[in-house]
Amino acid sequence: VDVSGAANLIVRGVRLPLWGEKGLERGSIAVVGGRVARLGEDRDVMDLRRPETKVIEMDGGTLLPGFLETHAHLGWLGETLVQIEMRGCRSASEAAGKCRDVPLPPSGWLIANGWDQTLFEGQQFPHARELDAVCGRVPVICYRVDGHAAWVSSAALALARIDDKTPDPAGGRILRDEAGRATGVLIDHAMELVRRLIPEPSVGERKSHAKAVMKLCLAHGITGFTDAGTDEAMAAAVDELAAHGEIPIRLDLMPLGMRREFVAARLRQGPLFWSRGGRVAMRLVKYFLDGALGSRGAALSEAYADEPSQRGLLLMSRDDWFGAAEEAVRAGFGVAVHAIGDASVTLALDGFEHVERQMGHHGRMLRVEHAQLASDVDLDRMARLGVIPAMQPIHCAEDRAWVERRLGAGRASLAFRWRSIRERGMFPAFGSDAAVSPLNPLLGIVAAETRALPGETGWTMSEALTRREAIEGYTSWAARAMGGHGLFGALEEGESADFVVWDRDLLSVETGELVKAKPQAVFIEGLWIHG
Numbered sequence: 035v036d037v038s039g040a041a042n043l044i045v046r047g048v049r050l051p052l053w054g055e056k057g058l059e060r061g062s063i064a065v066v067g068g069r070v071a072r073l074g075e076d077r078d079v080m081d082l083r084r085p086e087t088k089v090i091e092m093d094g095g096t097l098l099p100g101f102l103e104t105h106a107h108l109g110w111l112g113e114t115l116v117q118i119e120m121r122g123c124r125s126a127s128e129a130a131g132k133c134r135d136v137p138l139p140p141s142g143w144l145i146a147n148g149w150d151q152t153l154f155e156g157q158q159f160p161h162a163r164e165l166d167a168v169c170g171r172v173p174v175i176c177y178r179v180d181g182h183a184a185w186v187s188s189a190a191l192a193l194a195r196i197d198d199k200t201p202d203p204a205g206g207r208i209l210r211d212e213a214g215r216a217t218g219v220l221i222d223h224a225m226e227l228v229r230r231l232i233p234e235p236s237v238g239e240r241k242s243h244a245k246a247v248m249k250l251c252l253a254h255g256i257t258g259f260t261d262a263g264t265d266e267a268m269a270a271a272v273d274e275l276a277a278h279g280e281i282p283i284r285l286d287l288m289p290l291g292m293r294r295e296f297v298a299a300r301l302r303q304g305p306l307f308w309s310r311g312g313r314v315a316m317r318l319v320k321y322f323l324d325g326a327l328g329s330r331g332a333a334l335s336e337a338y339a340d341e342p343s344q345r346g347l348l349l350m351s352r353d354d355w356f357g358a359a360e361e362a363v364r365a366g367f368g369v370a371v372h373a374i375g376d377a378s379v380t381l382a383l384d385g386f387e388h389v390e391r392q393m394g395h396h397g398r399m400l401r402v403e404h405a406q407l408a409s410d411v412d413l414d415r416m417a418r419l420g421v422i423p424a425m426q427p428i429h430c431a432e433d434r435a436w437v438e439r440r441l442g443a444g445r446a447s448l449a450f451r452w453r454s455i456r457e458r459g460m461f462p463a464f465g466s467d468a469a470v471s472p473l474n475p476l477l478g479i480v481a482a483e484t485r486a487l488p489g490e491t492g493w494t495m496s497e498a499l500t501r502r503e504a505i506e507g508y509t510s511w512a513a514r515a516m517g518g519h520g521l522f523g524a525l526e527e528g529e530s531a532d533f534v535v536w537d538r539d540l541l542s543v544e545t546g547e548l549v550k551a552k553p554q555a556v557f558i559e560g561l562w563i564h565g
């Protein structure tokens with residue numbers, strides 16, 4: 035950064051806990067042309083002050099790089115933010131009442147989330163007639179809090195042609211009254227009978243989803259977000275928003291591998307590396323090799339301890355995966371692959387080795403998403419191949435209750451191995467997987483440090499990280515995984531001035547205080563855009 039001219043902005047009077055080894059009690063940052071010109075002692079930074087420099091006196095906040103979310107779902111999280119919220123309702127009629135006077139979206143369907151009949155008096159499942167009383171002939175679908183049941187209106191039942199004679203589909207159940215009539219509650223796979231009728235979100239809806247998520251990001255001090263599975267409509271929505279200057283944060287889009295035509299088109303166009311004014315990237319294609327441990331869908335090398343007939347399921351054949359990875363890299367893209375169980379982590383790395391054999395050193399980014407269970411041998415291979423593990427500390431905390439049952443004690447010690455990953459010189463990149471888990475990075479930082487939710491005790495503490503490392507996982511290490519190393523995420527001189535002033539010192543407060551922290555001001559490229 036050329037500092038011969040004036041600084042555009044100086045923010046002073048802030049704690050700089052990541053400065054040097056020990057941090058700085060009171061310091062400043064100077065911004066020139068949207069980039070960090072100097073960070074450090076007040077007097078050194080104030081040397082860059084000229085009459086035209088805007089000086090903001092913060093008096094006591096703590097300045098950190100903006101948090102970066104390296105794996106979450108822009109469309110899905112956005113949907114939950116704009117859809118009807120039924121969480122906490124105490125009766126079916128109260129829940130149905132949430133749909134009253136809600137304008138009908140272009141899809142023609144009202145969609146709600148979060149009801150839980152265990153909170154209702156008598157704990158009875160709700161009935162279609164309660165929705166009909168509020169919504170009349172509008173098709174409505176309301177997902178249970180766990181996503182494993184749907185409560186629908188009579189109009190939705192009729193559109194799906196569900197009546198007394200409709201058999202329960204495999205893996206699902208249609209709840210019925212004494213007379214055998216469908217009540218409007220559909221369990222597991224029976225939900226598909228209705229869900230398949232709902233049109234995919236339009237570009238316009240995707241725009242509102244993206245905007246809702248970006249707003250939530252700023253409230254959590256997040257200045258960059260990776261969408262771990264972008265569809266056509268979302269890509270088009272982000273294009274339109276970017277054209278109108280409506281992308282306040284950095285968005286890293288990963289096209290969904292199973293959308294074959296979309297991916298083929300993007301591969302022909304080539305990758306985007308932080309273009310559109312530095313706000314948008316599309317550099318990696320996202321593939322899925324398995325499911326999750328909770329539902330025993332993660333592919334394991336040995337059977338589940340609590341269900342010996344199950345080893346999970348691989349979702350791609352070896353040949354298909356090798357071919358897909360190679361095709362993406364040949365087109366100049368990197369690859370991000372969802373692999374949770376140890377068998378799928380092994381397969382993921384086999385694929386990356388295949389690409390290396392075919393192409394030699396290609397320099398494209400390779401990421402394993404989640405990497406929840408990995409052997410020493412595979413961690414060594416990951417390090418040798420330069421693979422970035424993109425991990426979600428909150429899953430480690432949330433899964434604590436049952437992970438040992440699923441895996442047995444011995445294997446459970448090979449789960450969420452952040453310390454082992456650091457010891458091999460790799461930088462785990464953190465995120466939340468929202469809407470699976472809450473977006474809030476502070477919960478992830480607590481989980482990375484304590485391997486527990488706030489107020490609980492953790493497990494396999496030998497794999498825990500320090501507070502500082504946990505914060506790096508959401509800032510400078512995350513920037514590497516987003517292709518932003520040297521561009522943003524660390525507040526090195528010359529990097530984009532994306533930073534947050536917090537109301538308390540995230541490095542030193544205890545975890546109970548940490549989760550109460552609020553961003554006082556969020557700056558991106560040196561512009562105060564939130565708080």
Ligand SMILES: [Zn+2]
Pocket residue numbers: 105106107262467
């Ligand atoms: Zn995900």
